[in-house]
Amino acid sequence: MSNPQKQKPGILSTLQPFLIGGVSGMFATLCIQPIDTVKVRIQILSEDAGRTGQKVSVNPITVAKQTIASDGVAGLYRGLDSAIMRQALYATVRLGLFRTISDKIKEAKKRNLTILEKAGASLTAGFFGSIIGNPADLALVRFQADTLLPQDQRRNYKHVFDALFRIVKEEGFFALWKGCTPTVYRALVINLGMLSTFDEVKERLNAYTNTVDTLQTRVIASGCSGIIASLMSLPVDNAKTKIQRMRPDENGKLPYSGFVDCMKKSAQREGILGLWVGLPTFITRVAPHIILTLLAQDAITIYVNARKQH
DSSP states (O other): OHHHHHHHHHHHHHHHHHHHHHHHHHHHHHHHHHHHHHHHHHHHHHHHHHHHOOOOOOOHHHHHHHHHHHHOGGGGGTTHHHHHHHHHHHHHHHHHHHHHHHHHHHHHHTSOOOHHHHHHHHHHHHHHHHHHHHHHHHHHHHHHHHTTSOGGGOOOOOSHHHHHHHHHHHHOGGGGGTTHHHHHHHHHHHHIIIIIHHHHHHHHHHHHHTOSSOHHHHHHHHHHHHHHHHHHHHHHHHHHHHHHHOOOOTTSOOSOSSHHHHHHHHHHHHOGGGGGTTHHHHHHHHHHHHHHHHHHHHHHHHHHHHHHHO
């Protein structure tokens, strides 16, 4: 009877960072989804303008008004079920794996991680999380892009499961990982800028103020993480959006042969700075999502650990 009782806390302890990571990511997504929708539409409008030569407004307020005018307020939440599923997969794995790897290294070496160790943990977590979450991410991008297409070209997915089923049926099983390369690159860059920065800034602020993870410290650290991750990841996110929404032309040819080709053509067509199109919106979307995720993760972890002690 004693063995099962000893095993159960171990399993819960192992799962805890993954469950907390997933809940934190889903909470942040519920708050940020409208901004994400505007961000994706700006990227698509910029790409279309670059092809046609027509001038379009990429002002986020204008784009948000156009979205509401054409689809109602609900249009800002289009693909929310895909976004929640993505976080349930992606955030659960990447945040849980990063925290698990970090805790194991701390426990083994009896010290905080070096910046290189943090980078290695964040890159590993981002790699596996992005691969697992790509199908839901693909569905989300298509939901958000659908209303910008002519009526006869829209996919009109009913919900996330309908989207995933139809993608497999119409394009094949491995089409669920379309755009996986830029998704992985994006996750690697975001995780590197987000998780490594968060822990590093917290540790330096703790040492400077001689305190331990105060709320002010966590807010400053999460804010730095959000801005750095946004600046690093937007060009990759831009390419990811374009690849995941692309369709073959009348001759069956796709506009991009891959990630590098997409980046090259985007820079030629829209200029180097075009890779950062919609940067204010992207920062407004990514930074708060990162801040909310990290603060929620820390708060839930502190609460759960306090409950364990009682």
